[in-house]
Amino acid sequence: xxxxxxxxxxxxxxxxxxxxxxxxxxxxxxxxxxxxxxxxxxxxxxxxxxxxxxxxxxxxxxxxxxxxxxxxxxxxxxxxxxxxxxxxxxxxxxxxxxxxxxxxxxxxxxxxxxxxxxxxxxxxxxxxxxxxxxxxxxxxxxxxxxxxxxxxxxxxxxxxxxxxxxxxxxxxxxxxxxxxxxxxxxxxxxxxxxxxxxxxxxxxxxxxxxxxxxxxxxxxxxxxxxxxxxxxxxxxxxxxxxxxxxxxxxxxxxxxxxxxxxxxxxxxxxxxxxx
Amino acid sequence: xxxxxxxxxxxxxxxxxxxxxxxxxxxxxxxxxxxxxxxxxxxxxxxxxxxxxxxxxxxxxxxxxxxxxxxxxxxxxxxxxxxxxxxxxxxxxxxxxxxxxxxxxxxxxxxxxxxxxxxxxxxxxxxxxxxxxxxxxxxxxxxxxxxxxxxxxxxxxxxxxxxxxxxxxxxxxxxxxxxxxxxxxxxxxxxxxxxxxxxxxxxxxxxxxxxxxxxxxxxxxxxxxxxxxxxxxxxxxxxxxxxxxxxxxxxxxxxxxxxxxxxxxxxxxxxxxxx
Numbered sequence: 216x217x218x219x220x221x222x223x224x225x226x227x228x229x230x231x232x233x234x235x236x237x238x239x240x241x242x243x244x245x246x247x248x249x250x251x252x253x254x255x256x257x258x259x260x261x262x263x264x265x266x267x268x269x270x271x272x273x274x275x276x277x278x279x280x281x282x283x284x285x286x287x288x289x290x291x292x293x294x295x296x297x298x299x300x301x302x303x304x305x306x307x308x309x310x311x312x313x314x315x316x317x318x319x320x321x322x323x324x325x326x327x328x329x330x331x332x333x334x335x336x337x338x339x340x341x342x343x344x345x346x347x348x349x350x351x352x353x354x355x356x357x358x359x360x361x362x363x364x365x366x367x368x369x370x371x372x373x374x375x376x377x378x379x380x381x382x383x384x385x386x387x388x389x390x391x392x393x394x395x396x397x398x399x400x401x402x403x404x405x406x407x408x409x410x411x412x413x414x415x416x417x418x419x420x421x422x423x424x425x426x427x428x429x430x431x432x433x434x435x436x437x438x439x440x441x442x443x444x445x446x447x448x449x450x451x452x453x454x455x456x457x458x459x460x461x462x463x464x465x466x467x468x469x470x471x472x473x474x475x476x477x478x479x480x481x482x483x484x485x486x487x488x489x490x
Numbered sequence: 491x492x493x494x495x496x497x498x499x500x501x502x503x504x505x506x507x508x509x510x511x512x513x514x515x516x517x518x519x520x521x522x523x524x525x526x527x528x529x530x531x532x533x534x535x536x537x538x539x540x541x542x543x544x545x546x547x548x549x550x551x552x553x554x555x556x557x558x559x560x561x562x563x564x565x566x567x568x569x570x571x572x573x574x575x576x577x578x579x580x581x582x583x584x585x586x587x588x589x590x591x592x593x594x595x596x597x598x599x600x601x602x603x604x605x606x607x608x609x610x611x612x613x614x615x616x617x618x619x620x621x622x623x624x625x626x627x628x629x630x631x632x633x634x635x636x637x638x639x640x641x642x643x644x645x646x647x648x649x650x651x652x653x654x655x656x657x658x659x660x661x662x663x664x665x666x667x668x669x670x671x672x673x674x675x676x677x678x679x680x681x682x683x684x685x686x687x688x689x690x691x692x693x694x695x696x697x698x699x700x701x702x703x704x705x706x707x708x709x710x711x712x713x714x715x716x717x718x719x720x721x722x723x724x725x726x727x728x729x730x731x732x733x734x735x736x737x738x739x740x741x742x743x744x745x746x747x748x749x750x751x752x753x754x755x756x757x758x759x760x761x762x763x764x765x
Contacts, residue, residue, distance in 0.1 A: 455709035
């Protein structure tokens with residue numbers, strides 16, 4: 216584990232660290248906010264998965280989450296959005312390749328060698344976090360846009376790993392969206408039955424979910440039609456999930472939206488993490 | 491206006507009153523909670539529509555709403571659920587006829603003479619309330635089950651009358667439900683295009699709604715499959731409504747569910763009423 220930076224922040228520490236990942240076959244970077252309470256023993260953890268074009272840094276600097284995590288005594292983890300470095304495949308577009316992993320384990324070339332982000336998040340990152348004063352039995356997950364898709368799908372696929380899940384503006388039904396179909400074809404191949412395992416709406420319909428779910432979606436989101444919030448809302452209702460779907464009038468897809476509601480999300484997760 | 495009873499309650503007054511209604515062609519009874527602030531001038535109003543089998547009394551005695559209305563300085567109105575009295579048609583069943591008006595204006599016999607509940611609520615009751623220190627420019631509406639259907643449909647049909655709408659366990663899509671199809675056929679006739687005007691999901695899809703919406707639905711509701719929460723949630727998302735749909739894990743259809751979340755609903759409406 217290498218320390219890239221550490222800054223005092225709301226009485227705790229905002230750090231950036233890098234470590235080797237067997238899954239992605241390279242070095243991965245993440246942000247970690249440790250609240251003041253971590254000096255006295257392990258604290259619960261909220262993982263925040265970012266969206267397209269982001270690195271570990273965007274939410275760390277723009278969401279304002281640390282203020283509320285400090286109040287609740289919760290650590291925040293900001294992973295990167297894809298593998299990086301020499302030999303890592305990419306496209307010219309912003310929505311596939313670097314910073315656009317969709318948090319899946321790719322089975323197709325040229326992505327397969329490094330784009331193993333589901334295993335990275337659920338195994339290698341979790342192992343790396345064990346070096347810090349974190350209570351890895353109390354972990355929840357959130358995210359934005361592609362990262363909201365990541366949070367929802369990883370929580371639904373790994374129901375024992377996370378105590379609660381929330382998302383801002385998530386891609387809710389990628390197998391029915393421009394944000395999903397092309398990427399899943401590239402990363403996962405043309406067999407659409409495989410895609411269903413990475414689609415929050417389909418996972419909710421097939422498996423259900425028994426932990427708390429919170430989704431916030433701005434009604435002025437410029438990408439509204441790619442996100443399919445209604446499909447996920449209907450799936451939650453049909454599955455009788457413990458879910459809140461909130462349409463926030465006039466908000467768009469930006470970090471100003473996230474910052475406006477991050478307090479609610481941290482408090483929502485705190486309730487599950489301290490239950 | 492006749493005063494049936496008045497009791498001091500949370501510093502204000504819980505009254506029960508009756509008045510003649512031209513719409514229903516008889517005497518209608520309602521409960522009215524006036525907070526302490528009403529002594530000093532008009533206060534905002536939250537109307538609560540009750541469900542099948544109820545009178546004006548159930549929510550007045552079992553919801554616990556007065557505590558929170560008193561905190562917010564808001565009046566509560568508890569209308570009856572159907573016309574009553576000699577000559578008012580009924581069936582043997584609990585879900586059609588007395589206490590089961592579905593808040594529509596019936597066009598079919600034997601219902602047509604008295605079952606004019608939409609006009610009663612939106613005209614005659616409103617006029618009767620003008621006798622009290624109420625700010626009739628600041629009115630919101632809520633309800634439970636059939637009353638949740640009433641609240642949602644009246645708000646969506648009369649968007650300028652109510653500043654916000656909420657519902658507990660509402661019948662969301664009556665044209666697709668056992669709770670709706672038979673009643674609409676009886677009250678409104680067999681032309682299903684007429685039914686659409688009394689279906690919250692269809693109204694949201696056709697007209698949208700630009701005021702705040704809050705729905706709470708228990709996942710252990712014994713009538714879950716009649717309520718179609720997911721259809722309304724999807725319609726809200728597609729209409730980009732300012733809507734929160736909350737699935738409350740383990741709660742059923744009872745007043746214990748309502749009592750558990752009535753504070754949230756009163757606070758939600760207070761925000762719109764005082765905006």
